[in-house]
Amino acid sequence: MGRSPCCEKAHTNKGAWTKEEDQRLIAYIKVHGEGCWRSLPKAAGLLRCGKSCRLRWINYLRPDLKRGNFTEEEDELIIKLHALLGNKWSLIAGRLPGRTDNEIKNYWNTHIKRKLISRGIDPQTHRPINAGSQFTISSANHQGSLKNIRDNEALKQSPNSSSQDMQSNSSVIDVVERCPDLNLDIAINIAYSTDQKPFSSSTEVQKAPAVTQATTPTSVSPYFQPICLCYNLGFSKSEACSCRASSNDNQHVLRYYRPLIEEGHQTN
């Protein structure tokens, strides 16, 4: 059957973008917004493939991009997120406002890999290159997170838990043990303004700006909806967890209690 090409390759430019092309793309998106990348080049008068336009916009032209060197804090965050998520660059980028997946991927391959190796850490496994020793857990927060995860280990015996579930749990524990200061007891919240309905659909909720630390709304808004971290970590509906609001917590914040154990994804 074959797959239809994403564009007429014979009539498209390739390689570096010119200033004029950039201006055309910016002007078009300013007026019409993002989306419909396939038809955008023609509509914008660009001899480019839609994918190329999308990439150029996302990685280079978007106004909210942060330019300049990565800070030490960003470095450490990337390392920790990579330990947790692996090469899920888009998810990692979601936790670093103003940075793109491509930028982080490049930065990882050119800087952080070497940095970790120089520290004697394998950049893929995040384990010491020549050590099989066990790690100890130092952070109190972290111990709480680990306990939650370990509690789930008990559920491994449950007939409802799949082997994939077990694997996921093991890997999370593994990461927690290797990154003692990585606080997995994360709560997230959606940025919103009181006079604005923040999100109207689940799709928009998933595209919410990443917020890693809990922020407490000053008043209860009818529009406010709790959001589960697992969505932001990229789990699909079929890989649902059963996160819930703790009675001690703000009810609009879900905590990362039980990854990938129970069926049915609850967001409230």
Added chain:
DNA sequence: AAGGACACCAACCGCTCTCTC
């Protein structure tokens, strides 16, 4: 000064996922 090696990063490619019909 020349040119080879290396580093960086924008852009491309091919695959997968999601949505619609």
Added chain:
DNA sequence: AGAGAGAGCGGTTGGTGTCCT
């Protein structure tokens, strides 16, 4: 249920700049 289209993602490539000999 399954096919097709569109969008997104991660791996890889290639051009360019910088450093080193």
